[in-house]
Amino acid sequence: MKYFNEKIETMSRDEMSALQSARLVDLVKRVYENVPYYRAKMDAAGVKPSDIKGIEDIDKLPFTTKADLRANYPFGTFAVPMSEIVRVHASSGTTGKLTVVGYTARDLDDWAESAARALVMAGCTKEDIVHVSYGYGLFTGGLGLHYGSEKLGSVTIPASAGNTMRQIALLKDFGATALACTPSYAMVIGEEIAKNGLDLSEFKLKRGIFGAEPWSDDMKREIERKLGIEAFDIYGLSEISGPGVSMSCGGDWGLHVMEDFFYPEIIDPETLRPVPDKTDGELVFTTLNKQGIPLIRYRTRDISALNHDVCSHCGRTLVRMKRVSGRTDDMLIIRGVNVFPSQIESVLMNIKEIVGSHYQIIVDRVDNLDTMEIQVELVPEVFSDEVKKIEEIRRHIEHDMMGNLGVGAKITLVSPDSLPLSMGKTVRIIDKRKQ
Amino acid sequence: MLVNQIAVFLENRQGRLYTMLGALSDAGVNVESLNIADTKDFGIVRIITDDNAKAVAALSAAGFTTASTNLVGIEVDDVPGSLTSTLGMLNNEGVNLEYVYSYSRKGGKALILFKTDDVKRAEELLK
Structure with a gap:
């Protein structure tokens, strides 16, 4: 099986542009009529739906950002009545407020189709047994791959995350041929297998579909060696739908974007103008076919580049995006969860026992799992001679962090004035994963 | 009797105790008792000196966080069982x-020095 949807995946550029144009015209009409937020934004920009005649007119439309979604929390940018929505997912936003996305039945079907195409790009067929170790829940990772795998017709094992020894037993006993999880979790599984003296020949794993956090080529090679598989990069973000927005076919240039659903652009984040092919800039998506929460020119803050050449590796005509190399903001991805320093700051500001403006974040990867330490300064007046009282403050902060970020952080108390003072964009984050 | 104690916050970093003691000796303060309660991440040093006011000033100037506490002190005979009966x-x-x-x-x-949340009552009982 070479393609899941050969017609779309190998469509000529002219045919693709015609399909995208028809969908964009329809999309702009729909959001103008049904979403007050988009109508106001287009009116302010002086754009009418009739101005958009084809995909080439897309740059007349205003951008959408995460802040816009936040301002319309939770359901303000939905374009259909709630009775049409069949599922909701959410990811963390900059102020602790979640970014909420709603899907109609057709949206879920489009997403499953995208994930199914992605699985086929990694070499899966309906004969495969796909073990999904992404978390199932509000996070899109688990359910995204789950429905993609079912759509393809492969056997789907909804293992979800955690309990590594049980995962390994399942992988072995059920004879999984494909593993879908975060790259760091793939490393953990690989190490546990080695640690327990298990032989890779007892497993049938052939390929891995890994994404939701940044990883290096070195890590990719290490995972491939540890698990005896070929590793493939999958990209997605919940705002656009989830995993399967784009996928690596194993070729050496980037990931194919499911551009009939998700139209990508690369812009200069300063001038906001489009940049030429193969030039780095900020990745922007328009969800051409979405009903629940259509997004027009959504700024992902991810840095990438586009390449419209036909792929010599797999023959797909779907445009390729360069593997995301960084971000235009300071978002951190910790064990697949988006964390903004501003979120951490707002939690700290609400704790009276510490000096909220003085903090330092240290991100590392220990035993292949992301760790986050937040160093804070105790207010001198609350210092006590009793360990119990200080520990209580520390645990209270850890508890609040977990509740707000959705991922654990270790709180370390340090002496007053020992942390660097905030001076605008001070380097408060030490990301040792990049070193 | 009441004995004044200084508690000092010590982050878990090499050389912090040494720096702290250095600040005290530079100020000419004599440490009579030193006691560390430690956790995985930080320690609380409890000291009694010949001049606690001077010690606090020196430690604050060196960037240490301190807290002053009154402990109840009792003298007991240096024989088996004397602390047991008092605590009992x-x-x-x-x-x-x-x-x-x-x-x-x-x-x-x-x-014997102890910290209690009811200093007054402890003192009365020990009279």
């Missing part, structure tokens, strides 16, 4: 102890 009495009277430590002075008597 406080226990029967429902006085709660946060922590206890001792330091020996010249002359055969041991000084």
